Amino acid sequence: MRALVRTAAAAATALALLLTGCGGGGDGRADGKIRIRFQSLAWQKESVDINKQLVKEWNASHPDVEVQYVQGSWDSVHDQLLTSFEGDEAPDVIHDASDDLADFAYGGYLADLRTLLPDRLTADIPPQSWQTATFDGGVYGVPFLQEPRVLIANTKILKASGVRIPTAERPWSWPEFRQVTKKLTGKGRYGIAWPLKEPVSVTLNLGLSAGGELFHRGADGKVTLAMGEGDQVVPGTIHDQVNTDHSAARTALGMGGGDTLPGLFGGKYAMVPLGFSYRQQVVEQAPKGFEWTVLPAPAGSEGLAQGVSPQTLSVAEDSPHKKEAVAFIDFLLRPANMVRLAKGDWMLPTGTAALADPSLHTAERGWATGAALATALRSAPAQSVRGYPEWKDKVATPALQEYYSGAIDADELRKRLMEDGNRVLARYQR
Amino acid sequence: MSLRTSRPARAGQYAALLCYLVFLAFPFLWLISTAFKPAPELGSLHPTWIPENPTLDNFRQAFDEQPLLRAAGNSLIAALSAGVIAVVIATPMAYVMARHRSRLSTAATGWVVVSQAFPFVLLIIPLFLVLKYLHLINSLWGLIMVYVVWSLPFALWMLVGYVRAVPPELEEAAAVDGADRLRILVSVTAPLLAPGIVATALFAFITAWNEFFFALVLLKTPEKQTLPVVLTHFLGAEGASDLGPLAAAAFLATLPSLVLFAVIQRRITGGMLAGAVKS
Numbered sequence: 287m288r289a290l291v292r293t294a295a296a297a298a299t300a301l302a303l304l305l306t307g308c309g310g311g312g313d314g315r316a317d318g319k320i321r322i323r324f325q326s327l328a329w330q331k332e333s334v335d336i337n338k339q340l341v342k343e344w345n346a347s348h349p350d351v352e353v354q355y356v357q358g359s360w361d362s363v364h365d366q367l368l369t370s371f372e373g374d375e376a377p378d379v380i381h382d383a384s385d386d387l388a389d390f391a392y393g394g395y396l397a398d399l400r401t402l403l404p405d406r407l408t409a410d411i412p413p414q415s416w417q418t419a420t421f422d423g424g425v426y427g428v429p430f431l432q433e434p435r436v437l438i439a440n441t442k443i444l445k446a447s448g449v450r451i452p453t454a455e456r457p458w459s460w461p462e463f464r465q466v467t468k469k470l471t472g473k474g475r476y477g478i479a480w481p482l483k484e485p486v487s488v489t490l491n492l493g494l495s496a497g498g499e500l501f502h503r504g505a506d507g508k509v510t511l512a513m514g515e516g517d518q519v520v521p522g523t524i525h526d527q528v529n530t531d532h533s534a535a536r537t538a539l540g541m542g543g544g545d546t547l548p549g550l551f552g553g554k555y556a557m558v559p560l561g562f563s564y565r566q567q568v569v570e571q572a573p574k575g576f577e578w579t580v581l582p583a584p585a586g587s588e589g590l591a592q593g594v595s596p597q598t599l600s601v602a603e604d605s606p607h608k609k610e611a612v613a614f615i616d617f618l619l620r621p622a623n624m625v626r627l628a629k630g631d632w633m634l635p636t637g638t639a640a641l642a643d644p645s646l647h648t649a650e651r652g653w654a655t656g657a658a659l660a661t662a663l664r665s666a667p668a669q670s671v672r673g674y675p676e677w678k679d680k681v682a683t684p685a686l687q688e689y690y691s692g693a694i695d696a697d698e699l700r701k702r703l704m705e706d707g708n709r710v711l712a713r714y715q716r
Numbered sequence: 717m718s719l720r721t722s723r724p725a726r727a728g729q730y731a732a733l734l735c736y737l738v739f740l741a742f743p744f745l746w747l748i749s750t751a752f753k754p755a756p757e758l759g760s761l762h763p764t765w766i767p768e769n770p771t772l773d774n775f776r777q778a779f780d781e782q783p784l785l786r787a788a789g790n791s792l793i794a795a796l797s798a799g800v801i802a803v804v805i806a807t808p809m810a811y812v813m814a815r816h817r818s819r820l821s822t823a824a825t826g827w828v829v830v831s832q833a834f835p836f837v838l839l840i841i842p843l844f845l846v847l848k849y850l851h852l853i854n855s856l857w858g859l860i861m862v863y864v865v866w867s868l869p870f871a872l873w874m875l876v877g878y879v880r881a882v883p884p885e886l887e888e889a890a891a892v893d894g895a896d897r898l899r900i901l902v903s904v905t906a907p908l909l910a911p912g913i914v915a916t917a918l919f920a921f922i923t924a925w926n927e928f929f930f931a932l933v934l935l936k937t938p939e940k941q942t943l944p945v946v947l948t949h950f951l952g953a954e955g956a957s958d959l960g961p962l963a964a965a966a967f968l969a970t971l972p973s974l975v976l977f978a979v980i981q982r983r984i985t986g987g988m989l990a991g992a993v994k995s
Contacts, residue, residue, distance in 0.1 A: 552761025571759030
């Protein structure tokens, strides 16, 4: 019996040693150096290279605080962060998008940065950008990259049609845009393709230009849904283009942004509304000789305003090195570095100093058009509304998809978005 | 009663089988085609099955951008270990459950079935906390433990079926011939169970090889990440993707499973029990 116990104990010790040897928890070095983990969601090669290079530069100039680059992915960041927060294993510096922060901010997982941020950074980023990462009065992320939705157009078709080419100073109005897409429509060609696989954010964000609000916060802080005239402009235009004018491709309604590019290159669509960063895919995939241009999205009563959810950098509430983490963020977002990050992601920086960089104002590849839109970008209408994800998935997405395809009319859309929607929101605001 | 079918019926069966194979193979063939297409062909309105200007650039770019070999090595360690450990644990358990039927084994079988219904999200946070307590976060051993636990119920379920297919009369005959219990298990039962064990190990291997979420959550540093996690690095926000390199990397990621299947296919379908018992 004793032999058996001895054997079992030896086996258990061996197993423990084996497991400890293979374990990766903690670096175990006692050299007094502070180590912080930076989880980045950069994914394009240029962007990853720049992020890694910046980490390298920080580590070279800050021997006492070592930053470790950790690669995350956009596809699964929410679940991965949630688990890490629950298990007290979250990275110190967290890259995410502002519309993903609300749950983490309200859940107490992210540090309120108001007292930690240096004045330079606070002053450099405009208030409307800070608004995107402000929840319940606290600032839970530093917004640093953003992208407007623009129209990427086939230059040859545009010029041949004789339509007025819009600029950021003189954009198309929504009614003019509808007329233009009719003119651009021809045999085997649609004036526009709306990739509306996920129709809610596109509709809400572009809706700001026409004064669409949809979400109204009362004096008691509670949010209700109400659809006014301004809220009808964007969905009404898209619906009419598809179902009345036939100037928008019906088949594109179920597509993602990248899926429409072959049609744009092949002359099937004259224009596609896409995020500013899609220019990279256009550059990479367009056939030789394809001429394209970047146009501002149509404007309404509120001009070129549109909603955005910028990329953000946050600090975990449980991080023991918040001060160092914020210092690293400040380094990462120095104007020159912000320009490098913006170019790597083909996006616009939020920082005023970075945005003024001449390299972001060249006509080439539409940079100037995008930069001219930057001041019109606002916080996406619903991102701080609790219950928004459920409303989006269960109510708004199917309702808008049915409306755009012509299965339901505007009254039914309004009824569903408001009546069903308010029931969903009410559950979150009891 | 004759099992023979008429010639037209057989032709119909083969046609149906061919259609099914084409249906199954379509995504994989398209993946291969995409992996060898240059960027302009990926954006073509009229895509072709055979790339017009086949290129290895996507593979070069995939290897250049992400540590695919290291990730494949991690996946291989995790999947092989999970496969081997799962069958080592499951085989004796399955034997007991199949041969000694009792209320306990019935309850255990029921539990195995129920355990398959647990969703990932329900398990991940408790698992995370347990592994953290054991200092096994960011450790391949921690991940292997999870994979073994995850695949064990189904492995057990599979093996119980294989054990039951081995006629007890063979073991009884060996016992009559004087073989002791261990000899019977090693010389009679184990060889007959081999296809089942291989199939079960393969199941556990493939489950672990393809698994994404546990690996994403449990492995923190780039050096430890497995292939499915690294593949997501080719995906951007709002469905944007680096399609060419992603297809190239995904194609490479499917190869080990295919090769493994090709190598051991015969052992799985070998029909080793044929003629073992006189009827």
